[in-house]
Amino acid sequence: MKIRRANKEDVTAIVEMLANDALGEQREDYKLPLPDSYYRAFHKIDSDPNQELMVAENKEGIVIGTLQLSLIPYLTYSGGLRAQIEAVRIHENYRGKGLGKKLFLWAIERAKEKNAHVVQLTTDKKRPKALRFYESLGFKGTHEGMKLHI
Template sequence: MDQPVFRSATRIDVAAIVRLLADDKLGQQREDYRDPLPEAYYEAFNRIDRDPNQELVVVELNEQVIGTLQLSFIPYLTYQGGIRAQIEAVRIHKDHRGAGLGKTMMKWAIERARAKGAHVLQLTTDKKRPDALLFYERLGFVASHEGMKFHLY
């Protein structure tokens, strides 16, 4: 098997990323993947791309986007002015699941967070995705806190 290539996403990748985000039951409820793609996705990409604390990454295999993730680096005062890394929107194309790419992606993200000086890498996973929870636990992530959300709309 060829090695996956990790790179920063470009505007050209936005449709492939949204397709990955929409390709499960929860994503189908949240995303609007169609052709043409709604402009809101490109506007969001522009905001992410301009923000030095954001890294939107795609994973290619044989020159095809087969995975994505977003890393956010949050500077704060606790931990003596530390940096907290947040990983979101981890997705792998359904045809490539179960081949170890998720583990490869997460190990890459862990090393990237270390390289940026983060002292912790955190994530959330929907309780409706028990397989994802188990996957993250096997990688060493610990459910040490109770997360809460307040939807604004």
């Protein structure tokens, strides 16, 4: 598996993976051609030096996984850097083969390279299997996350 920065040509495969679960199919608008909003979002992400939208490819160069690593500078921890992992997906044909773990280990190492002092993520409470997976990687539920959809 090769992990690389996503490009515009990868957006369709990424959105397809984001939409391919019970929660994603409710919030994503996956259809071909993709709505322009996805390409506008990709451009914003790609042009932001604190965002790394990554894809994983198989030996044939087919996109089989994705994640977004956001580096968040802030004043606490003496002006520390926080790494946020979001939108992790593995193509349904490749799940259960340890690829998600490889993606996470890559992201954690990348956060260390960038001198982040903490790596964090959020997960939907409707995904208990994902929660167990994150805990197996060493993540701990130390805070209560809250969201306000507007």
